[in-house]
Each structure stands twice: as C-alpha cells, then as structure tokens.
Amino acid sequence: MKRTIALTCALGLAAGSPLAAPAVPKTAAPNTVAAAPYQRDAYVIPYKKFVLQNGLTLIVHEDHSVPIVGVNIWYHVGSRNEKRGKTGFAHLFEHFFFNGSENYPHGFREAMDDLGTNNRNGTTNNDRTNFFEDVPVSALERTLYLEADRMGFLANYISKEMLERERGVVQNEKRQGENQPYGRVHLEKSARMYPYSHPYSWPVIGSMDDLNAASLEDIREWYRTYYGPNNAVVSLAGDITPEQALALVKKYFESIPPGPPLPRTEQWIPRLERNLRDEMEDHVPQVRIYRSWHVPGWRDLDSTRLAVFSDVLAGSKNARLNRRLIDEKQLATAVSAGVDVNELSSTFDIAVTVRPGVDPALVEKELDAVLNEALDKGPTAQEVARVKASALASFARGIERLGGFGGRSDVLAESVTYGGAPDAYLRQLDALTAVQPAQLKTVAATWLRAPHYTMTVKPFAKLSAAAQAIDRKVLPALGDAPAVKFPAMQQATLSNGLKVRLLERHVAPIVNVALAFDAGTSADTPAKAGLASLTLELLDKGTRQRDAYQMSDALESLGARLTTGTGPDMSVMRLQATSANLAPSLALLAEAALAPAFPADQFALAKQRRLAGIAQEKAQPNALALRTLPALLYGADSGYGLPPSGFEQSVASLTREDLVAWHRDWFKPGSAAIVVSGDTTLDKVVPMLEAAFGKWPAGQAPAKPKTTDAGLASAGKRIYLIDKPDAPQSTLLAGHLSLPPGQPEDLAMEPVMQNFGGMATSRLNRNLRLDKHWSYGGGARLSSVRGPRNFYTLIAVQTDKTKESMIEVDKEIRGIAGSRPIQGDEFTSIMRNMTSRLAGRFETINALEAAALETINLGLPEDYWANYAPNMRALTPPQLAGAAGKFIRPEDVTWVVVGDLKKIEPRIRELGWGDVIVLDNDGKRVR
Structure with a gap:
C-alpha cells in the first residue's frame, strides 16, 4: 500500500514504473558514454479523453500490436x-x-x-x-x-x-x-x-x-x-479504438448516478520545529537507521528534482552513500534513498542497514558527512547526467507495457487524477531532463536542511529459554471427551397449525429462524426438474410490497439476512436476525414467504443463471458424475433421481406461472414447521410468530411423486462411462441404494462412514492419496433422505491408474462391508474422533438449527440429540461391523466413470464387472 519510491515515483508514477529520463549535458563527462539527447516525442503516450455526463473521465490509448487491453480504474x-x-x-x-x-x-x-x-x-x-x-x-x-x-x-x-x-x-x-x-x-x-x-x-x-x-x-x-x-478515471490502453x-x-x-461533489485540499506540507528521534526494538537481524524529511507533493516539480538528488545519494553502486558506507567504510550492508510521493506532501527518505557489530552512531556520523558534502557542494554534472539517463530508460521500460503499475494505462490514469490532465507526466519528464547541478543543489538545500526525523530499529535484547523440564519424547495423555449438552427442543403450535420448535442459546444477541416446507426436489417431476429450487431462489427477489433492492435494504437496516435452500425432501427459508430486531425481521420473512412477486425481470435473470450453472455442472467431471448417478439408482421418474438444478430443457420450459403455482401448492402451514434457535424464549417468540404468520390460511401440501423404484435396489454391478477427451484425471463414482433411515444401526453407520471416507485420513484417502499418490483425495457418504439412501464414494484419480484405482476402491468397499471390520486401534481412533469433535459440533446456532431440521425431516425422536453423545460413546466394534454389513452391499455397486475413454475404456472392460455402458453428459445411452 505505502511504498518507498526512488526516482521513478518522484515523477508521480506508481512504484515500479519507469522514469522519464533527462537530457544529456552538451559535454559528456570523462570516462562516460554520452547519452542521446532527450527526445520528448518518444515518451508521449497518445490518448483521447472523454467526460461522460455523469462526470466519469475516460482515457483511451490505441495500440493494436497485441490483442489485449490494459484496463485501469482509479478512484480519487x-x-x-x-x-x-x-x-x-x-x-x-x-x-x-x-x-x-x-x-x-x-x-x-x-x-x-x-x-x-x-x-x-x-x-x-x-x-x-x-x-x-x-x-x-x-x-x-x-x-x-x-x-x-x-x-x-x-x-x-x-x-x-x-x-x-x-x-x-x-x-x-x-x-x-x-x-x-x-x-x-x-x-x-x-x-x-x-x-x-x-x-x-x-x-x-x-x-x-x-x-x-x-x-x-x-x-x-x-x-x-x-x-x-465523477470521482473516477477509466483508462484503457491497447487493441481498441476510442470510438x-x-x-x-x-x-x-453512463447510467450510474454521480456521487456528491467533493472538496479537496491540494497541498499540506508539515514543518518540523526540531529534529525528532525515536528508537525501537523489533525482531530484526540488524540495526537499521531511517532518516526522513518533509518535501512537496506530486504536483510540485521539486519532488521530481529531489528524486534525482536521492539517486545521486543512493540507488546505484556508484552512488555516494553506497560507495562510502558499503564499499569504502564497510559500515553498512544496504543503503536506499528515495521520495515517497503523495498528493498533499511527500517524504524524502534514507534507510541504512548497519553491518553487524558496527556502532550505529558511527554510521549516522558518516551518513551526515556524505549528505552535508552533497548539500554544500552539490552533485556533479556527471552524477546528474547518469541519474537522468537511468531514469529515462526506466520510464521507457515501463511504458512498454499497456497495463499494470507503470504501464501506459497507469501513467495516464495517475496523471489525470493527480495532475488534472492525462499528459501531466510530461511536465515531470521535462523537469527531470532539464534539471542541472546548480538547480539541484538549491532545491536539495531548501528541503533537506530543515529538521528531520530519525528512527533507529534494533534487534531485541537476547533472551534465554528456561531449562528443559520435560521429556518431549513422551506424548501427553488424552483426557476423556468433554460432556456435550444439547438444549431441550421446546415446542408450540400457531393458530393455523404451523408447528414451532425452539432451541435456546443466549451467548450472543442473535436468533436464527428457519421456515421449512415438506417439499424439496422430490416435489419436482422430470418435465419440471429444477422448479422447486428456482422458486425458492426467487422468494427474496421481490414481494408485492417491495422490489428486490427494497427488500435487501429493509433486511440490512435491521441487521438481518435472508437465504433459501432446497434439499431432497425439504425447502427452507432461513432468517438470521438480531434478538432486538426479531419481530420486524420476522415480518420480512413472512412477507417474502407468503407474498412473493416473482418479478418477470428477476425470473428471466434467474433462468439465465440457472442454465449457465447447469452447463458448468456438466463441464465439471465430479458434478457431472453426481448429476448422473441418482437417475441410474432411483430411476428417471424419481424425484430423488433428478438433479436439484434441473435439466436445460426443463428449466428452459419453466414460466413465471409455474413458480406461482408451485408456491401456491406447496407453501402450506400444515406441511411446514418453524425452527427458532438462539437468544429468545418461547414466551417471547410465539407472539411474534403469531403476528407474522398467524393469518396464513391453514392448509396441507399435496402428496409427493414416488421417490424410487424399489426394484432397483439390487440391480447388480454396472459400469457407466462418460467421455471427457484429454482429461488428465478420471472421476470415479461408485454407489448403490441402501436402507432408508429409521434403522437401529443408523447411529453406528456414522463412525463407519467417517472412517471409510469422511475425513482426510479415511481408509479411502490413506490408500489412494497417502499411500499410492494416485489422487488428491476423495470421500464417501450415505445420503440423508427419507427414502432409500444412496451409499457412494467419489474420487478423482490420475488417468493411467483408472483401472487400478477402481480395484482399490472396490477392495475398500468390500473391506468396510465385512472383510476388514473396524477394530483395535482403528476403532479406538475413530471413536475418539467422533466423540471428541462433538464439543464443537453444536457450537453455533446454525448447528442447532441444522440438527432440529434433521429431526423434522427424518422424523427423529425429540430427545435424539439430547441422547446423541452418550449413545455414540456406547458403540462397540461389533455394532459398527454389523451396521456396515447391513448397509453396504459390494455386489450391487453401480459405477460412473468420467474420463478420456480412448485411454481408459479398454482396461475398464478387462475388469469383467458386468455391463459397460457409454453415456453422453445428459445421461443418455450412446452405446
């Protein structure tokens, strides 16, 4: 952000940008090569300037040498x-x-x-x-x-x-x-x-x-x-015409409204009344001395001239301070000098890094001697000519670039911002090239004989550590996992039948409110896939009372936030509010939920975004595989088999009226529930909820379409291939339908899945990432739906190890299903993981809300989470083995492999694992 600048920036150019170079003296100094005379036209950057009616300044520099444009926007x-x-x-x-x-x-x-x-x-x-x-x-x-x-x-x-x-x-x-x-x-x-x-x-x-x-x-x-x-400059340089x-x-x-007019101070150069001195200790390897003076700002050409003087002092091996302090006296290891240019005023800065073992006072004495000699006698003509030539060359190298610091777009933008004209940098170049030793001596004396500031930074005094008192080879013992308490799930019902659950937590003045509907993507049909999620997405984009921007302002003025989400079985609106503003925030939640406008313009934009998103999903191997497998497992007509985002054809066919009808059918209080978590009580929140939602007419949502064809649960092994030419990796997705929730073994399956594929050190990752290095990593899960759940593993592997990785994944699935049960140290480790992390699992009200929503969605007992921790701690190795054997069936695995088929298909067929079918990226059979 702040930077110390040598000569380049004294020209007002950004750090790293090249400097305008000076003219060469008529007589070259002995033992030097005469530089070419300063040709001003060579440094001119042609431009056209426009000012829009809203005050925006546009600068355009045309250069068709390469097909790029440097875009540079400066806000003053x-x-x-x-x-x-x-x-x-x-x-x-x-x-x-x-x-x-x-x-x-x-x-x-x-x-x-x-x-x-x-x-x-x-x-x-x-x-x-x-x-x-x-x-x-x-x-x-x-x-x-x-x-x-x-x-x-x-x-x-x-x-x-x-x-x-x-x-x-x-x-x-x-x-x-x-x-x-x-x-x-x-x-x-x-x-x-x-x-x-x-x-x-x-x-x-x-x-x-x-x-x-x-x-x-x-x-x-x-x-x-x-x-x-009106406070900005857009500078474009490159392959474009001004028109x-x-x-x-x-x-x-041009349609962006201007901001208010801004008063602006042009110059404020402070004066020190006396020399100031500070000293600090820091974690530094060497003493460093900083010396600074106040000098003029960007517009004053003395800042340009002082930059020349700073390069006379330091900045090259032959500069005075470098030569005296580093080479001749060997008192320092580094020296720098420059002008830190700013608009109101600048500073002239010298920094010297002191050689270890050298007295800093001696270094300061020599610094003062060199500086006083330069001020007394002035720089030589040879020194000035050298610095000017070097600066011009640096500037030329900078404007070779179209963009970035010191490029043409940057020079033009800076010049108009600070200098009032895009070519203001030329005044600085002219001043630089015209300066002579006598003028430089006068300017330097004017500003550098004034009081200055000195800071000496020293290393911290040496300290010593205490004597070793422990044996670091002995690993400290672990205590028992801390007890975890889950707040009671309090209940109430509003006058229209809307059920309320409250989980209190008063550690911060915030409240979450989740309005959950029994809908989700399982309420979609193949012809209207994506309708549920698109409807939810538009709920906060305008109501009958407010447009999208007014709704956003209203929420933010209360410190509230409204989001929506769609799962397989539930559609959820989430409100994050402060406890002080809970009542008006609830009113906005109710307004968005019950009176959405589904504005035509927002609907059109949402459809465009959704179609683009689907295209992105199909272009990403992992996302493509995850879109494809559910339909293969659940069937094409199942709501669980549909991708949440929908298909291109289904989304393209949706109308605003479809969203209105879906909202009317599925948003019923008899099929909804409200979860409140955080800093409130049932006595306080129920009247607020009644005021916000009590007038919502009672009603029930329709029955959902079927979610699965039970006959697909034991279909046997199949391999589906999707071609992604030249892919450097193959995505492997292997899964099958398993049991619905409500099984006695549900809890035991959590540590099973965590150990198999739920963490960085899972069996899957230990094998394919840590041991074989064929993959960056993968995972496995058992989906959370009301119907038959989907057990699957997902991992991307290097292309030349596709077949071998499939064999390893199959081996791991068979191992966790029974041939290698979790026991011994592995059991101890995974149970420590599961129980120890419980303390942080429910730390936030977001986590409490998620647990309550899962209770509602899956029909869990009301005391499920209150008893969760002791029940988890009581699990045994045989329980884990029994759960894995019941839920995971290796012979029923369906594979989806996305990769370069010309490289992987022949070897996959060698496996002999059943039918091998090639699909396109829409899941349709190719062969």
Missing part, C-alpha cells in the same frame, strides 16, 4: 479522506470490490481468471484506490460490465457477513505486515512526523480499533460518497 479516494476514529475504510473497501456485486454476485477474481486476464490487482494508498487487469480484447466488454457493476451496484450487496469476513482479512493483513522485520516503522514514522490532524498521520490500513468499530452503515456511506463516476471504447463505457457506466 484513499486514507486521506478518512477521519480519526474511522480509519482503514479506503483499504477495507478495496477488499469489498473483489466479492462480487448486485448483478454479478460472484467473486471478481474468479470472474477475471475465467476470462483469461493477466496482471490483475487492486491497491490503496493515501490518495487513491486503483483496480487493474490486462484482458484479451474478446473479454473487454465483460470486464467493463463487471467494473461498472461494482462501481454502481455494490451498496446493496454488502452484507454484515461480508463486512465481518473482510474486516478479519484486513486485520490479518495488518498483522502480517507488522509481523515482518521493520514492519512497524512506517506506523511510528507517520504518527511522529505528521500533525495529529493531518490525514497522513494514520496508516493506510487503519487501526485495529477503528476496523472493529466500523459499521455496515459507515461502509455504505463511504461507498456512496467516494465511488461515484469503440466510448461506446462500451457509455453503455455500462
């Missing part, structure tokens, strides 16, 4: 715009920009990777925030759409959850930076050098206290104030 907002007590907002908001936006609620980084971008990032400093990416020209329109969406449509997408997540990320970034050697120096330096009221006196990343105190409204207000188009660029930018950006 940084930490200087913050106030004490509310610092770190600019940098925090930079993080928000990568989370997605209202119309593209997905990660921006992932989107950019998908588009084939390079050199992408975002940065924040005192004065600006920028985002940049180099994109293939084919992806430019998509990129501009995404950039416009996060410029204009981010506020309603920012959630409390996002704030908490990104606040934590930034705080860890702050810890990481400060944990580096010399990482705290800049914090101390800024606080000491600048007046308390100066906006550079706090760090760009902010303080921990301020980050912790930041509220959602604080963040939204910051966004509304500073991220409008094309203007059309695209108008299309996506």
Whole structure:
C-alpha cells in the first residue's frame, strides 16, 4: 500500500514504473558514454479523453500490436479522506470490490481468471484506490460490465457477513505486515512526523480499533460518497479504438448516478520545529537507521528534482552513500534513498542497514558527512547526467507495457487524477531532463536542511529459554471427551397449525429462524426438474410490497439476512436476525414467504443463471458424475433421481406461472414447521410468530411423486462411462441404494462412514492419496433422505491408474462391508474422533438449527440429540461391523466413470464387472 519510491515515483508514477529520463549535458563527462539527447516525442503516450455526463473521465490509448487491453480504474479516494476514529475504510473497501456485486454476485477474481486476464490487482494508498487487469480484447466488454457493476451496484450487496469476513482479512493483513522485520516503522514514522490532524498521520490500513468499530452503515456511506463516476478515471490502453471504447463505457457506466461533489485540499506540507528521534526494538537481524524529511507533493516539480538528488545519494553502486558506507567504510550492508510521493506532501527518505557489530552512531556520523558534502557542494554534472539517463530508460521500460503499475494505462490514469490532465507526466519528464547541478543543489538545500526525523530499529535484547523440564519424547495423555449438552427442543403450535420448535442459546444477541416446507426436489417431476429450487431462489427477489433492492435494504437496516435452500425432501427459508430486531425481521420473512412477486425481470435473470450453472455442472467431471448417478439408482421418474438444478430443457420450459403455482401448492402451514434457535424464549417468540404468520390460511401440501423404484435396489454391478477427451484425471463414482433411515444401526453407520471416507485420513484417502499418490483425495457418504439412501464414494484419480484405482476402491468397499471390520486401534481412533469433535459440533446456532431440521425431516425422536453423545460413546466394534454389513452391499455397486475413454475404456472392460455402458453428459445411452 505505502511504498518507498526512488526516482521513478518522484515523477508521480506508481512504484515500479519507469522514469522519464533527462537530457544529456552538451559535454559528456570523462570516462562516460554520452547519452542521446532527450527526445520528448518518444515518451508521449497518445490518448483521447472523454467526460461522460455523469462526470466519469475516460482515457483511451490505441495500440493494436497485441490483442489485449490494459484496463485501469482509479478512484480519487484513499486514507486521506478518512477521519480519526474511522480509519482503514479506503483499504477495507478495496477488499469489498473483489466479492462480487448486485448483478454479478460472484467473486471478481474468479470472474477475471475465467476470462483469461493477466496482471490483475487492486491497491490503496493515501490518495487513491486503483483496480487493474490486462484482458484479451474478446473479454473487454465483460470486464467493463463487471467494473461498472461494482462501481454502481455494490451498496446493496454488502452484507454484515461480508463486512465481518473482510474486516478479519484486513486485520490479518495488518498483522502480517507488522509481523515482518521493520514492519512497524512506517506506523511510528507517520504518527511522529505528521500533525495529529493531518490525514497522513494514520496508516493506510487503519487501526485495529477503528476496523472493529466500523459499521455496515459507515461502509455504505463511504461507498456512496467516494465511488461515484465523477470521482473516477477509466483508462484503457491497447487493441481498441476510442470510438469503440466510448461506446462500451457509455453503455455500462453512463447510467450510474454521480456521487456528491467533493472538496479537496491540494497541498499540506508539515514543518518540523526540531529534529525528532525515536528508537525501537523489533525482531530484526540488524540495526537499521531511517532518516526522513518533509518535501512537496506530486504536483510540485521539486519532488521530481529531489528524486534525482536521492539517486545521486543512493540507488546505484556508484552512488555516494553506497560507495562510502558499503564499499569504502564497510559500515553498512544496504543503503536506499528515495521520495515517497503523495498528493498533499511527500517524504524524502534514507534507510541504512548497519553491518553487524558496527556502532550505529558511527554510521549516522558518516551518513551526515556524505549528505552535508552533497548539500554544500552539490552533485556533479556527471552524477546528474547518469541519474537522468537511468531514469529515462526506466520510464521507457515501463511504458512498454499497456497495463499494470507503470504501464501506459497507469501513467495516464495517475496523471489525470493527480495532475488534472492525462499528459501531466510530461511536465515531470521535462523537469527531470532539464534539471542541472546548480538547480539541484538549491532545491536539495531548501528541503533537506530543515529538521528531520530519525528512527533507529534494533534487534531485541537476547533472551534465554528456561531449562528443559520435560521429556518431549513422551506424548501427553488424552483426557476423556468433554460432556456435550444439547438444549431441550421446546415446542408450540400457531393458530393455523404451523408447528414451532425452539432451541435456546443466549451467548450472543442473535436468533436464527428457519421456515421449512415438506417439499424439496422430490416435489419436482422430470418435465419440471429444477422448479422447486428456482422458486425458492426467487422468494427474496421481490414481494408485492417491495422490489428486490427494497427488500435487501429493509433486511440490512435491521441487521438481518435472508437465504433459501432446497434439499431432497425439504425447502427452507432461513432468517438470521438480531434478538432486538426479531419481530420486524420476522415480518420480512413472512412477507417474502407468503407474498412473493416473482418479478418477470428477476425470473428471466434467474433462468439465465440457472442454465449457465447447469452447463458448468456438466463441464465439471465430479458434478457431472453426481448429476448422473441418482437417475441410474432411483430411476428417471424419481424425484430423488433428478438433479436439484434441473435439466436445460426443463428449466428452459419453466414460466413465471409455474413458480406461482408451485408456491401456491406447496407453501402450506400444515406441511411446514418453524425452527427458532438462539437468544429468545418461547414466551417471547410465539407472539411474534403469531403476528407474522398467524393469518396464513391453514392448509396441507399435496402428496409427493414416488421417490424410487424399489426394484432397483439390487440391480447388480454396472459400469457407466462418460467421455471427457484429454482429461488428465478420471472421476470415479461408485454407489448403490441402501436402507432408508429409521434403522437401529443408523447411529453406528456414522463412525463407519467417517472412517471409510469422511475425513482426510479415511481408509479411502490413506490408500489412494497417502499411500499410492494416485489422487488428491476423495470421500464417501450415505445420503440423508427419507427414502432409500444412496451409499457412494467419489474420487478423482490420475488417468493411467483408472483401472487400478477402481480395484482399490472396490477392495475398500468390500473391506468396510465385512472383510476388514473396524477394530483395535482403528476403532479406538475413530471413536475418539467422533466423540471428541462433538464439543464443537453444536457450537453455533446454525448447528442447532441444522440438527432440529434433521429431526423434522427424518422424523427423529425429540430427545435424539439430547441422547446423541452418550449413545455414540456406547458403540462397540461389533455394532459398527454389523451396521456396515447391513448397509453396504459390494455386489450391487453401480459405477460412473468420467474420463478420456480412448485411454481408459479398454482396461475398464478387462475388469469383467458386468455391463459397460457409454453415456453422453445428459445421461443418455450412446452405446
């Protein structure tokens, strides 16, 4: 974020960007090669500038040499715009920009990777925030759409959850930076050098206290104030014409409303009244001395001239400080000097890393001697010519690139942001190339004979550890797993028959409310597959009273969040609320559940997203296999056999009226239940629920379609192959139908499945990942449905080990089914795992809610979870073996293998495991 800059940045260019080089003196110095005269035109970056009606500035540089465009967006907002007590907002908001936006609620980084971008990032400093990416020209329109969406449509997408997540990320970034050697120096330096009221006196990343105190409204207000188009520059450089660029930018950006006008201080250069000195100890290997002076900001050409002087002092082997301190006197191991350029003011900085064993006072004495000599006599013509030539070459190397730090798009954006014109950098180049030794001597004396700040960082004093008092070869014993208490599941019924269950927990002032309907994907038919999940997805996208944005604002104003989900047997709406705002939050939940509008525009967008999502599922080998197997096991007409997302043809055929009808049929209080968990009581919450849902007319949902053909449960081994040409891995999915829930052995199957394929060190992973290294890892599970459950294993293996891996998976299935039961140390280990992790399993109210929903869905006894821990601890090896033998049937396994058939099919057929059938990615037989 903050960076110490040598000559390149004194030109106002971003760190790493090349510098404009100076003109060569008429007479070359002895023993040097004369540099070519400064040709200004060679450094001009042609551009066209446009200003949209909303104030957005567009700069376009046309270059068709490669089919990419450097996209660089600068917002004229940084930490200087913050106030004490509310610092770190600019940098925090930079993080928000990568989370997605209202119309593209997905990660921006992932989107950019998908588009084939390079050199992408975002940065924040005192004065600006920028985002940049180099994109293939084919992806430019998509990129501009995404950039416009996060410029204009981010506020309603920012959630409390996002704030908490990104606040934590930034705080860890702050810890990481400060944990580096010399990482705290800049914090101390800024606080000491600048007046308390100066906006550079706090760090760009902010303080921990301020980050912790930041509220959602604080963040939204910051966004509304500073991220409008009138405070931004879009700079495009590359394979595009100005006319094309203007059309695209108008299309996506011009309708974004401008933000408020912003007052802006142009210059504030503090003056130190006397020399200041600090000393700190840190976890550093060597003493380092920092010396800093206040100097002018970006617009003042003295900052450019001072950068030349800094390179005279340091920056090359032959520079004065390098030569004296490192080579001649051997007092230091590293020396640097530069101008840290900012808009209001800059600092001239010298840093010297002291050679071990050398007295820092001696180093400071020599530093002062070198500096005073340079100030007294000025630099030589040879030194100035060398620095200017080097700087020009550096600048030229930078503008070879279209994008990124120091590339053409970056230079133009920075120039218009700080200098008021896209070619403002040329003034700096002119000043650089024109400066002569006498002028440089005057400028340096003006600014560097003023009082300065010195910080000396020393290693911590050596400490010693206590004498060894334990034998570290002895592994400490484990105590018994802690007792686990599950809160009582309290019950009530509303006047319309809606059942209520409450699990109290008062550790935080939050409440979860889940409204569960007896529907789910098993309520779908093949012709309307995907209808249940699509209906749920649109419930919070607008009601008869509010559109999607108004609903979002209403929820967020209460600190509430509403989400939906669809499982095989249940459809669920989840509300996360604060206990203080529970009643109005419940009213919004009821509004979304009972009065959805299913707006036509939102419906159309949801269908588009769903169809794209299905295509993605079919392109992913694991997802494709998981879409295919259920229909093979349950039958094509079974609700359990349908993919939750649906098929392209079924989703394409859905109408808004289908969603309205599905909602009308399945949203009935007699077929629903409400689960409340968290900081409330039954006496408090039931009147609230009655007020929100009591007027919902009583009724019952229809009977569901059949979920399975029982005859398929013992179909025998079959292998289905799906071709994925040139795939480097094969996905192996092996499964069969097993028993429905309600069996006496259900509990014992949990440690069986955990040990077989539920953790990183499961049998499956120990074999194929840890021992043979044929796979990154896989897993196994027994699905949680009301009907016959699906036992399956899923693992991706290297292509040339497909047949061998199938043999190993089959061996592991046979082993867990009976030939190698869990016993001895393996039993002890898995039961320790199962019982010890119970303490954390129900830590959150989300976990309590999930347990209650499972109770409702599977018809578990009301005291099931209260007795869960002691019942788990009481299991024995014979019980696990009996459960595995009853639930897992190796001879009934159906295989789905997705891979490069030209490489794997012949060897799979060699197995002789029954019929081998080739399917397409829609699950239809090819041969």
